[in-house]
Amino acid sequence: MGKGWEHGRGALARLAGWCLAACLLAAPAVAGGDPPATLRMGGDAHYPPYQFIDAEGRADGFDVALARALARDMGMEPRFELGEWDVALERLERGEIDIVPMFWSAEREQRFQFTQPIMLRHHALFGRRGTPTLQSLDELANARVAVQHAGLAWEALRTQAGPGVVLVEQEAESDALLAVTRGEADYALVPTGIGYYAISQQRLHDVIALSPPLLERKYVFATRLGRNDDLVARIDASLERMRADGVQNDLYVEWIGNLARRDRAPWAAILAGLAAVLALAAVAIAWRRRRRPAVVAASSDPELLADLEAAIESGRLDFAFQPKVDLRSGRWLGAELLVRWNHPEHGPIAPEDFVPMAEQAGVIGAMSVHLVRCGLAQRRRWPATEPPLHVSVNVSANDLADPRLVDAIIEACPGADAGLMLEVTETDVMREPGRVADALPRLRAHGIRISVDDFGAGHSSLVNVRHLAPDELKIDRSFVTNLLASHSDQAIVTAIIGLAHELGATVAAEGIEDPATRQWLADAGCDAGQGFGIARPMTADEFATLLNVGQAGSGAG
Known part of the structure; x- marks a missing residue:
């Protein structure tokens, strides 16, 4: 639709809002100190998908839906008065409206009182x-x-x-x-x-x-300074209830994930189909893995399992580093640690053969802790940079449900700035999401970040993202390999990048094999990347030398 039509619609919306405000100002105030029966939310009429006036002149968006749910939970009647942003701030200061969703800032804290963060x-x-x-x-x-x-x-x-x-x-x-x-x-x-x-x-x-x-920044509800202590407490309590019940998460997925409202944005159709496409991709990936012959019959070989346990206990499992680069600046960000096992009799065994064996035998946790310790020990050899370099180690989402494993990972970290990112594989259903959710604040308190690895390769991708609230999404290499020749892969990757950024996460791409793919991803907004086109896996000494050389070539733009 034309820009003029949009402005005309906005003008009508502003006129309606001003008329409504005038009527409210003329109405008698509620007597006594009881909380008002109506929860009046102001805001910006041109801020989709958070708050806006739709084609029928009604307030809509994530903030509106959340405020409506809050009012219902508190036994109040919601009323929405969206217009110009700066006017909304002035009206909030005068007490003509009760709440306005906004970013927290120190400057605004001098003008308003805030609820606990929404996101x-x-x-x-x-x-x-x-x-x-x-x-x-x-x-x-x-x-x-x-x-x-x-x-x-x-x-x-x-x-x-x-x-x-x-x-x-x-x-x-x-x-x-x-x-x-x-x-x-x-x-x-x-x-x-x-x-x-x-x-x-x-x-x-x-x-x-x-x-x-x-x-x-924290995104919060703001109220009039010094006049709404009771209202802030009631909203905070209501937000806690809606988080526990999953109401807030459902609204976030509906509006910010754009999975259910195709008519809200042109790219919503891409995201609406994303879940189905990812599910089909997961089936194909699973089929390819199922058909690939194993090098050794790992799970049925007790001697090999005993050798693996001994290698873990004695620290004889080896590893390599896969460098990771900022696609814009060309600056090294760190590296992913890749486990390696060179068996004294069988020779090198592929990780996809012995890692499942470790999972089945219940020793994957010990392997993960060993690799975390190795990675952090190597990181101490790396040059100091700003921001600091990080080392990534793969873990299963279900391993984070084990408090002992989480304790061991935290104990391996040197301090609040661990420089550790846990790449959580999400190809399996998360069996104990409650325990995983309990582990995340503990890990983050020690500076440990969370990445969802191989995003798109698991049928539960979007569900797991809701539970993990990751700092990073890693696009599975299956969407990157043929990116330049596949319009569908381009649409999926673009949608994932937009989703990741709106979640407040960075996004990284695996499997970058050539400069053209790297450039396409950088232009699309992808933050980081790794692959043979950037650097092949290498030994710890080789990676330390690479870091001392400097940047990985020029960034995009």
Whole structure:
């Protein structure tokens, strides 16, 4: 639809909101100190998929659905008054509305009172292809950056941007992307989900993400400062109940995952079909693995199993490092540790043959802890960088349900900045999601990050992502190998990148074999990559030498 029609619809929505506000101001106030029977939410009428006015003039979006569920849980009647963003902030300060969803910031904490976080969200710099990529706001200099007036990006750039930055202020976040396409700005700094939504909705094919996720902030409900202690406590209690019951997760998947609302965004159809496509891919992958003959009959060979247990106990299992690179800057990010076993009689045995044996025999946990210790010991030899390099080790999601294994991994970490990422394989159903969920805060408290490995190779991909809330999604190599020749793989990879960024996660691609694929992924917004086209697996000494050499070639852009 045309931009003029969108503005016309927005004008009607704003007029309706102002009329409603006038009627509410004229109405008598509720007597006494009892909480109001109506929960009034204000916000931005142009902020899909979080809050917006639909074609019928009704408030809709994730924030609206969540506020509606909150009101129902608290026995209140919801009322939505969306309009201009800066007007919503002013009305909240005057007490004309009760809550506004927003990003937390220290500046806003001087104006409003906040509930507990709803989620963590991020921003990113977007611009035309060929515009230089940046790693932080500090690197901005003498650039024109489009932002929404009075938004979090507008606040942040006034204190964090480099010299000579000119703010190109817009009424709505999506307008910031359009300012880039019109040549009025070099970059747009907007929330990642809003950016990808606008790119798809407006078909801004020449606009891409040019930075990693920035400005990590809590997303909260704000209330009037000093007047709503009881309301904040009631909302916090209600949010806790809805998290425990899965209501908030369901709303997140419905709106942010865009699995159920195809009419909300053009790329929602891709994500709606993503689950089915991933399930079919998992069947094909499982069939290929099933048909592949094993090198040895591992599970039926007690002597081989005894040899494996002895190799684990004595520390004789070997390993290699697969380097991992930032696709934009070319900077090394660290490496994935790959287990190796050179049997004294059988020779090298492939991991896909002996790792399942270790799982069946119940020694996979001991293997994982051994590899974590080896990886962290090697990491101490690596040069100090900013941000620090990390080592990734594969574990099963079900292993994280074992408190003893989690304790052992934590004990192996040197401090709060462990530099360890656990790549959780998600090809199996998570048997004890509650225990896994209990383990995650403990691991993260020690600086241990979580990556979902081989994303797309498991039939429960989206379910596991909800439980794990990962810091990274790794796109399975089956979607990368023929990426340049397959439109369906391109659509799936694009959808995964958008989903990962909206979840606040970075996204990495496995199996990059050539520069063209690497460039395509970087242009699509993929953050990191690994594969033979970047660097083959190597020994610990070889990787340490590689790190001392420097970057892995030029980044995208």
